[in-house]
Amino acid sequence: MMKEEECSPLLSQDTAGREHPLTRNSPPTENIPCPAPWENQKESWGCRCCPGAKRQASGEGQASSLPLSTGSNCVKYLIFLSNFLFSLPFLLALAAGLWGLTVKRSQGIGWGGPVPTDPMLMLVLGGLVVSVVSLSGCLGAFCENSCLLHWYCGAVLFCLALEALAGVLMVTLWKPLQDSLKYTLHAAIIHYWDDPDLHFLLDQVQLGLQCCGAVSYQDWQQNLYFNCSSPGVQACSLPASCCINPQEDGAVVNTQCGFGALGLDQNVAGQVVFLQGCWPALQEWLRGNTGAIGDCAVAVVMIQGTELLLAACLLRALAVHKAAEDIEAGPL
DSSP, X not given: OOOTTBOOOSXXXXXXXXXXXXXXXXXXXXXXXXXXXXXXXXXXXXXOSSTTXXXXXXXXXXXXXXXXXXHHHHHHHHHXXXXXXXXXXXXXXXXXXXHHHHHHHHTTOOSOOSSSSOHHHHHHHHHHHHHHHHHHHHHHHHTTOHHHHHHHHHHHHHHHHHHHHHHHHHHHTHHHHHHHHHHHHHHHHHTTTTOHHHHHHHXXXXXXXXXXXXXXGGGGGGSTTTSTTOSSTTTTOOOGGGBSSTTTTSSSOOTTTTTTGGGSOHHHHTTTBOOBOHHHHHHHHHHHTHHHHHHHHHHHHHHHHHHHHHHHHHHHHHHHHHHHHHHHHOOO
């Protein structure tokens, strides 16, 4: 009877005492083992698809698996938890961006806008990239998957390189960046009613910085609807976000609080709307919060560096664990 480990020959057996012509004067053949099954070969790639993946011991059919050390398990679940929590706000940003793009498409508004980049599209791309990287770290740690962990480490290194490049470019090209930001403010004023994203963002900037226009409140003359020569009802008016008290002690915003403000004397207009432009207010805000912005940037880089070190430690622990399993299993 042929053993299970041997491949059965295709030739049929002959009766006793009769010699097959093909085997006459042929040297005795040795038992040829069957090729290793796919389940055993996939372990050589170093990719594990689920936690506690076990390797079949050769010739015995018994599974042998060594547990990770306590420290490695702590690193594993720390990577999983931190990346999971880090991915949640960016998943929300991704959902908000997709919702915004869907609303714009339903209103017949194209994805491209008057500013260099669509805010909703940037929100979608940023949320998608960070969510994919964070979730790959979650799954790679939880499933003890070396492939995902290597990809996660490479993505984090790439992000750190991009952040370093962005910091260098911001320092060396600060003056052109200021001019570009000022141009973006003017473009947002001109196309205020053309894009709902610009409408919302510019209102939030003016309310937050308590400003109006790019350099001064008279910049709203560049808008086709607010220009004093416009035949519409909004001629010589300003958006409600320019008003000092847009709610006027009420719960509902008075959208007509800035009507006729561009035609008033500067002293009289200063009692109703903000006269300072948003660009000087933004420069003042940046000068006052430079330390806080730098601290946030350093904290983000440190978090990414810590995640990278933890992933490298887990990869090393998985390699040691796999080598120990190979030694325990013995030679094939």
